[in-house]
Amino acid sequence: MxxxxxxxxxxxxxxxxxxxxxxxxxxxxxxxxxxxxxxxxxxxxxxxxxxxxxxxxxxxxxxxxxxxxxKGKSDPFWHFRLGYAYLNIENFDDALKEFETAHKLDENNETIKNHFETLKINLFLGKNLLEDEKNT
Incomplete structure (x- = not known):
């Protein structure tokens, strides 16, 4: 270098x-x-x-x-950082995909696991709230 x-x-x-x-x-x-x-x-x-x-x-x-x-495809932090960026520009589908990949690559990392689980829950809740609004 x-x-x-x-x-x-x-x-x-x-x-x-x-x-x-x-x-x-x-x-x-x-x-x-x-x-x-x-x-x-x-x-x-x-x-x-x-x-x-x-x-x-x-x-x-x-x-x-x-x-x-x-170089990043096997690095859980590469996927985590991409997921984090996607999350913050509200590209939730790609964020979820990247957090899931990061979690698969390092299932023991609590930060990765927490972001992945939190996003899954929030997307699930958000989807259900939208569906409830449509049905009322």
């Missing part, structure tokens, strides 16, 4: 992690965007996606997720 300011990848990831954990999402975005696209790897792009989701830039997150789709 060729980085502009000679940071090693390990130092870069520590810095991105620190900023992310301290809710400095714009710093994460700015830093990753300074890296040419062809020099970004899966990990750095994942930080960018997480930061985009955290600042409600869901379309940008989806765009970046699609760039690493091939």
């Amino acid at each position: 060729n980085l502009n300011n000679n940071l090693t990848k390990e130092k870069l990831l520590k810095k991105l992690d620190y900023w992310y954990e301290n809710a400095r999402f714009e710093k994460v975005i700015d830093k990753v965007l300074k890296i040419p696209k062809e020099d970004r790897d899966y990990e750095t792009t994942s930080y960018l996606i997480r930061a985009y989701n955290s600042v409600n830039k869901f379309q940008s997150a989806i765009r970046e997720l699609n760039l690493i789709k091939d």
Whole structure:
């Protein structure tokens, strides 16, 4: 990875992690965007996606997720992040599909499981409420 300011990848990831954990999402975005696209790897792009989701830039997150789709298809967090972005743009069917895939890939992850179960319940309740309104 060729980085502009000679940071090693390990130092870069520590810095991105620190900023992310301290809710400095714009710093994460700015830093990753300074890296040419062809020099970004899966990990750095994942930080960018997480930061985009955290600042409600869901379309940008989806765009970046699609760039690493091939590498992400077996990563439950790739599917979770895509599901999260879809959920927040109210694309509930695709969100459910992505959360379900994430859950299948990592059934023990409580965050993934909770999002998947909550969305299933809310979609079920919403569908039933709409049907009840039609029948009254």
